[in-house]
Amino acid sequence: MLIHPWDAPRDEAEWQRWLATHDFGQLAVNGLPGEPPHVQPLHFAYDAERGEALTHLARPNPLWPALEANPVVLLSVVDDYAFVPGPWQAPPEAPPEHGTPTSFYTAVQLRCTAHVVDDPEEKADLLNRQVGHFQPDGGSATAAVGEAPYGRLLSGIRGIRLEVSDVRAKFKYASHKPAEVQERIAAGLAARSGPGDAAAREHQMRRRD
Numbered sequence: 001m002l003i004h005p006w007d008a009p010r011d012e013a014e015w016q017r018w019l020a021t022h023d024f025g026q027l028a029v030n031g032l033p034g035e036p037p038h039v040q041p042l043h044f045a046y047d048a049e050r051g052e053a054l055t056h057l058a059r060p061n062p063l064w065p066a067l068e069a070n071p072v073v074l075l076s077v078v079d080d081y082a083f084v085p086g087p088w089q090a091p092p093e094a095p096p097e098h099g100t101p102t103s104f105y106t107a108v109q110l111r112c113t114a115h116v117v118d119d120p121e122e123k124a125d126l127l128n129r130q131v132g133h134f135q136p137d138g139g140s141a142t143a144a145v146g147e148a149p150y151g152r153l154l155s156g157i158r159g160i161r162l163e164v165s166d167v168r169a170k171f172k173y174a175s176h177k178p179a180e181v182q183e184r185i186a187a188g189l190a191a192r193s194g195p196g197d198a199a200a201r202e203h204q205m206r207r208r209d
Contacts, residue, residue: 001109001168006176008169010207015108015169016048018080022108023133025077027055027162029063029114030070038063044075044162045133046110053110053162054130056123064116064158071114075162081105082200084174088188092180104173104200111166117159120145126159173204182208 009015023045029038040063044055053075057063067073082104090099117123124143127150131140143150174182182204189201 001107001170003168003170004176007172009171012167014171015167018106018169019046019077019108020048022077022079022106025075027160028074028076029067030072032066032069035066038066043130043134045130047129051164053112053164054126054159055162056117056127056130056157056159059156059158061158067114067160068116071116073112073114073162075110075112076107077109078105078107080196080199080203082189082194082196084185085188088185089174089177089181092178102172102174104204105170106172106203107170109168110162110164111168112162112164115161115163117161120154123154123157123159124150126161127154127157171203171207173200173207175204175207179208 024041024043027038027040027042027044029040031037040057040061042055042057044053046053084102084104086099086101087096088099089102090096117126124145127143131143141149143154145151145154174185177185186201186204189197189204
């Protein structure tokens with residue numbers, strides 16, 4: 001992923017705050033020789049203090065042999081995206097039709113070493129931590145080995161603890177454009193008010209400050 005200086009996060013806290021509320025992504029696992037990569041959509045819980053992300057998948061998932069052969073993986077999250085028409089991006093004093101269309105988006109990529117969790121007690125703990133992230137107010141029974149309702153289901157899944165070794169983050173919102181162009185883009189996003197436009201505009205305005 002190409003990251004220009006003006007698209008880079010201001011600090012580590014910027015991408016961590018964003019990732020805390022964007023917990024669905026794609027896990028990319030190198031395929032076995034001669035096979036394409038596995039790309040698995042999934043929910044995950046990121047723990048900034050421990051530097052890891054937690055998730056689980058069904059035992060029949062076909063990616064397990066590839067993951068065990070090469071545990072170095074990439075967890076990719078992309079959101080808050082919007083298409084920006086060319087005329088909105090036209091340089092000052094240039095005709096609108098000379099503007100270049102582009103995309104706005106936030107992307108965070110976590111390079112990780114995957115640790116497969118098969119021990120029933122450790123799996124239950126992983127699941128409880130993950131559910132605690134998504135359901136902080138509770139509402140579901142605690143997973144415990146040998147206890148209803150989830151104990152009997154533990155054998156059907158495998159946990160994954162993703163140990164983060166590197167992070168690449170990008171906030172692509174025209175931060176390098178002249179103020180006049182940025183104001184035109186912000187006005188266009190507000191007027192269009194399509195899916196993703198409000199979030200993209202919020203990032204653009206925040207990063208201008």
